[in-house]
Amino acid sequence: MILARVIGHVVATQKQSSHEGKKILLLQPLTLDDQPMGDRLVALDAVGAGVGDKVLAVQEGFSAMTSVGQTDAPIDAAVIGIVDLVELS
Amino acid sequence: MFLGKVIGNVVCSVKDEALTGKKLMLVDRLPNGPTVVAIDAVGAGAGETVYFCRGKEASFAFLPDEIPTEATIVAIVDTIYAEGE
Numbered sequence: 001m002i003l004a005r006v007i008g009h010v011v012a013t014q015k016q017s018s019h020e021g022k023k024i025l026l027l028q029p030l031t032l033d034d035q036p037m038g039d040r041l042v043a044l045d046a047v048g049a050g051v052g053d054k055v056l057a058v059q060e061g062f063s064a065m066t067s068v069g070q071t072d073a074p075i076d077a078a079v080i081g082i083v084d085l086v087e088l089s
Numbered sequence: 090m091f092l093g094k095v096i097g098n099v100v101c102s103v104k105d106e107a108l109t110g111k112k113l114m115l116v117d118r119l120p121n122g123p124t125v126v127a128i129d130a131v132g133a134g135a136g137e138t139v140y141f142c143r144g145k146e147a148s149f150a151f152l153p154d155e156i157p158t159e160a161t162i163v164a165i166v167d168t169i170y171a172e173g174e
């Protein structure tokens with residue numbers, strides 16, 4: 001799982017049926033210092049996250065598709081949590 | 090998934106039987122990623138912005154057919170609303 005910032009969303013009329021009715025978010029992965037790290041990615045929303053939120057995201061198929069209530073669907077990334085706080089000891 | 094722009098397609102006369110009739114598209118990952126070959130599941134064409142699924146899940150777009158693919162275009166993007174763009 002990764003920490004990421006929701007930097008936008010994507011609108012797509014023509015899409016695979018398993019993506020219908022889902023919010024499609026654009027994420028920027030973050031370092032622990034909240035700096036952008038690596039390429040932005042597209043993920044389906046399972047928790048009602050919005051632009052500006054810091055979130056917990058998965059980039060693995062089984063966890064991504066089950067979190068949005070799908071099975072055997074072409075989904076490889078999903079937002080599964082909204083981060084309140086990261087504590088470093 | 091990743092955003093990409095379709096920049097062309099690939100034709101293979103000799104290929105896995107399961108790929109017969111599937112469109113092999115060349116997709117530039119946005120904003121400046123590598124170019125990948127992805128199978129089209131939504132009727133995308135050159136010049137269109139899309140997003141594509143990677144990995145084993147990519148083949149699930151075609152179930153019950155079992156297609157050997159690790160990248161599949163699963164949506165044609167109409168609009169991207171992004172911070173600072």
